Each structure stands twice: as structure tokens, then as C-alpha cells.
Amino acid sequence: MPSQSHHRGESFRERWGRRISFGGGELRSSVVMASAAAGSSAAVPFWRAAGMTYITYSNICASLVRSCLKEPYKTEAATREKVHFAISKWADGKPEKPTCTLREAAKKTSSFQLKVTD
Amino acid sequence: MAMVALRREGRRFLLSPMSPNPATAARSAILSEEFNPSGTRSISTQVVRNRMKSVKNIQKITKAMKMVAASKLRAVQIRTENSRGLWQPFTALLGDVPSVDVKKNVIVTITSDKGLCGGINSTSVKISKSLYKFTSGPEKETKYVILGEKGKVQMVRDSKNSIEMSITELQKNPLNYTQVSVLADDILKNVEYDALRIIFNKFHSVVSFIPTVSTILSPEVVERESESGGKLGNLDSYEIEGGETKAEVLQNLAEFQFSCVLFNAALENACSELGARMSAMDSSSRNAGEMLDRLTLTYNRTRQASITTELIEIISGASALTG
Numbered sequence: 001m002p003s004q005s006h007h008r009g010e011s012f013r014e015r016w017g018r019r020i021s022f023g024g025g026e027l028r029s030s031v032v033m034a035s036a037a038a039g040s041s042a043a044v045p046f047w048r049a050a051g052m053t054y055i056t057y058s059n060i061c062a063s064l065v066r067s068c069l070k071e072p073y074k075t076e077a078a079t080r081e082k083v084h085f086a087i088s089k090w091a092d093g094k095p096e097k098p099t100c101t102l103r104e105a106a107k108k109t110s111s112f113q114l115k116v117t118d
Numbered sequence: 119m120a121m122v123a124l125r126r127e128g129r130r131f132l133l134s135p136m137s138p139n140p141a142t143a144a145r146s147a148i149l150s151e152e153f154n155p156s157g158t159r160s161i162s163t164q165v166v167r168n169r170m171k172s173v174k175n176i177q178k179i180t181k182a183m184k185m186v187a188a189s190k191l192r193a194v195q196i197r198t199e200n201s202r203g204l205w206q207p208f209t210a211l212l213g214d215v216p217s218v219d220v221k222k223n224v225i226v227t228i229t230s231d232k233g234l235c236g237g238i239n240s241t242s243v244k245i246s247k248s249l250y251k252f253t254s255g256p257e258k259e260t261k262y263v264i265l266g267e268k269g270k271v272q273m274v275r276d277s278k279n280s281i282e283m284s285i286t287e288l289q290k291n292p293l294n295y296t297q298v299s300v301l302a303d304d305i306l307k308n309v310e311y312d313a314l315r316i317i318f319n320k321f322h323s324v325v326s327f328i329p330t331v332s333t334i335l336s337p338e339v340v341e342r343e344s345e346s347g348g349k350l351g352n353l354d355s356y357e358i359e360g361g362e363t364k365a366e367v368l369q370n371l372a373e374f375q376f377s378c379v380l381f382n383a384a385l386e387n388a389c390s391e392l393g394a395r396m397s398a399m400d401s402s403s404r405n406a407g408e409m410l411d412r413l414t415l416t417y418n419r420t421r422q423a424s425i426t427t428e429l430i431e432i433i434s435g436a437s438a439l440t441g
């Protein structure tokens with residue numbers, strides 16, 4: 001049974017706001033994103049078609065690897081995953097209110113549930 | 119800053135012995151003369167003693183801050199040196215050409231959140247401003263992205279219309295790659311750029327920090343430059359796994375390059391900040407020590423003067439009685 005999960009991150013929701021579901025090794029996306037790199041060629045990797053950049057893709061893979069560790073190393077690795085900063089966009093020379101500080105990257109990526117089936 | 123206030127006080131000390139004026143405010147004169155009910159005068163050393171106590175406390179604090187910075191520096195330095203291996207392959211592959219001529223420039227300035235670290239933030243901001251002038255021109259657009267509170271405060275004074283984003287509280291948790299890569303991702307999503315120029319202080323040694331600019335080109339510009347030959351022209355001779363088209367490979371590379379270079383730049387800047395704080399606090403402690411010496415001399419002079427005055431009064435009183 002494929003699981004439905006929401007796109008993570010505010011910026012994603014602003015721009016695309018679509019749902020992606022991963023299940024059984026095949027990707028079913030409700031909308032195919034036309035990203036700059038894809039152009040007219042169809043051979044874009046699934047994550048680029050889903051609207052992720054390479055950075056987010058590698059971060060997800062890294063946190064998956066970290067969650068595979070055993071106990072003492074797992075907590076050590078969890079300290080390397082903490083994300084915290086306050087970002088504020090400027091418009092017309094005025095800063096907007098800084099967006100809420102970001103939660104740990106692990107929480108962001110756990111919204112994807114990848115099921116690996118042989 | 120505390121040290122500036124102390125230096126001002128020190129200068130006042132040097133001036134007041136030259137022109138003692140007890141009528142003027144007791145604050146600016148060290149000799150505050152009091153009149154006792156019996157008519158004798160006693161010069162108070164209380165003011166000097168208070169100043170000596172506060173200077174000694176400041177010296178202790180700055181020494182402690184130096185020790186803290188030194189201990190933090192050791193840990194961050196190891197991580198910085200290890201992170202240099204992340205961007206070196208990129209520079210070997212794609213080159214780093216600050217003189218590239220593009221329409222949209224984004225200047226990413228990395229500064230610190232905390233102060234008392236010497237002049238490194240001012241040099242970064244100065245270089246950002248001159249780079250802004252260098253890259254601006256007709257049909258060209260340059261924007262700032264500022265990391266760190268100190269840089270934001272300085273930029274807001276005169277360039278606030280060119281600031282795109284500002285990021286603070288980066289060092290609440292120890293710097294790690296995940297955090298910087300999420301930040302890099304946010305920057306990439308929110309600004310349009312042809313070239314990103316990252317300005318930071320590279321850590322050469324505990325006393326030397328060199329402001330550096332790293333240039334990262336967007337994939338379209340890389341394509342354009344590769345046609346004109348040079349390092350980028352050799353890109354086609356590589357067999358690259360993990361991408362079908364060259365454009366896609368270049369895009370992945372550009373994103374990952376930005377993330378790695380930003381991570382290294384943030385670490386190097388953190389190292390430089392700690393080193394600069396160490397040397398600033400060291401010179402503060404030394405200044406406080408010198409000030410303490412001067413104050414001690416003044417204190418002793420005052421004390422001896424008051425003893426001499428008392429003696430004179432006693433002796434003249436005694437001779438008046440007998441004589």
C-alpha cells in the first residue's frame with residue numbers, strides 16, 4: 001500500500017504544493033515538474049522531477065544513512081543533523097519578520113517514507 | 119566598547135595632574151579634597167582605588183575570554199582543515215575565476231554574530247562593498263546575502279536596498295554540513311544569480327586571516343564559459359556518471375559546489391573569528407595591565423602626598439605651640 005506524504009518545507013509548498021508518494025520502488029507523482037534542467041528531455045532523475053535540488057536529495061540520503069546506524073554512533077550522528085538559523089528576506093530595504101527557525105533536518109526528511117521492496 | 123572607555127579615562131588621568139582644579143567636578147579630578155570639621159584637609163584615594171578595582175576585573179574577564187576562544191579554536195581548526203578537501207576538487211574541475219563578467223551577481227558575505235572579535239567583520243564588509251562597485255554597471259544587477267548579525271548592522275547603514283536576504287543565529291549549534299547545506303538550498307531557491315561570490319576570512323594562522331572571494335557560476339554561465347576554452351573547456355573530455363545530459367550534470371555540480379564552498383567558508387570564518395577574538399582579548403588584557411600600572415603609580419603618589427600633608431600640618435601645629 002503506497003503511503004501518501006506531504007512535500008516538506010515552506011518554500012516547496014509555496015512554489016509547487018503537490019503531493020508525492022513513494023511506494024514499492026516506483027514513483028507516482030501527481031504532477032510532473034518542468035524543471036530547468038529537464039527541458040524537453042524526459043530523462044530527468046525522479047528527485048529533480050519532484051522539485052528537489054541535488055542538495056536536498058543528498059541531505060535526505062544522508063539522514064537515511066544516519067538512521068541506519070546503531071546506538072552509540074546514532075546519537076553522535078544525530079548531533080550532526082541539527083539545523084537552526086533565522087532567515088529573513090528583505091523587500092524595499094526593509095527586513096521582513098524572520099521566518100521561524102528551522103527544525104532538525106531529520107524531522108523534515110521523515111515526512112518521506114521510502115519503502116524498499118526487492 | 120569597554121576598552122575605549124578605559125582608554126579615555128586613562129587619558130584624563132594623564133591630564134589632571136598637570137592642571138589640578140579641585141573646584142571642577144570631582145569625577146574628572148583624581149584629587150578630591152575634603153574638608154573635615156576640624157579644618158584639616160585629607161586627599162581621598164577612594165576614587166583611584168575604585169578605578170583600579172574595575173580595571174583589574176576587566177583584565178580578568180578579557181583573559182578568560184581569550185582562554186575560551188583559544189580552546190574553541192583548536193576544535194574548529196581541525197574541522198576547517200578537514201573541510202578544505204570538499205571544495206578543492208571543484209576548483210580543480212571548474213576553476214575559480216573572480217573576473218568573470220556576468221549580469222546578475224549575488225554577493226554572499228559571511229560575518230560573525232558576536233562582537234569583540236577585532237576588525238574581521240569590517241574588512242569583510244569593506245571588500246563586499248568594493249566588489250559591489252566592481253560588479254555593478256549598466257544592465258548589471260548585484261545583490262547581497264548577509265550571514266551574521268555584525269555584517270547586517272554595517273550593511274544596513276548604506277546599502278539596505280541591495281540586500282536580498284539576511285541570516286542570523288547560525289552558530290547556535292556547532293556548525294555542521296546539514297545546516298549549511300539547508301541554508302545554501304534556501305539561498306539558491308530565493309535568488310536569481312549568474313555568479314555567486316562568497317566573501318569570508320580564510321584562516322591561515324592564529325594571527326593572520328586573509329579576506330577571500332570564492333566565485334561560483336551558475337550552470338548556464340559554465341556552459342557559456344566552457345565554449346571559450348580554458349579549464350572549463352576540458353569538461354567534455356570527462357566521462358561523468360550520474361546524469362544523462364551535460365546541463366543536468368552541471369546543475370547538480372553547481373548546487374553541490376555552492377553547498378561545499380559555503381560550508382568551508384563558514385568554518386573558515388568561524389576559525390578566523392575565534393583567532394581574532396583571541397588576539398583582541400590579548401591586547402585588551404595587556405592594555406588593562408598597563409593602565410593598572412599607571413593607576414598604581416598615581417595611587418601611591420596620592421597616598422604619599424596625603425601622608426606628607428598630614429605630617430606638615432602636625433609639625434607646623436606643634437612648632438606653633440612651642441614656638
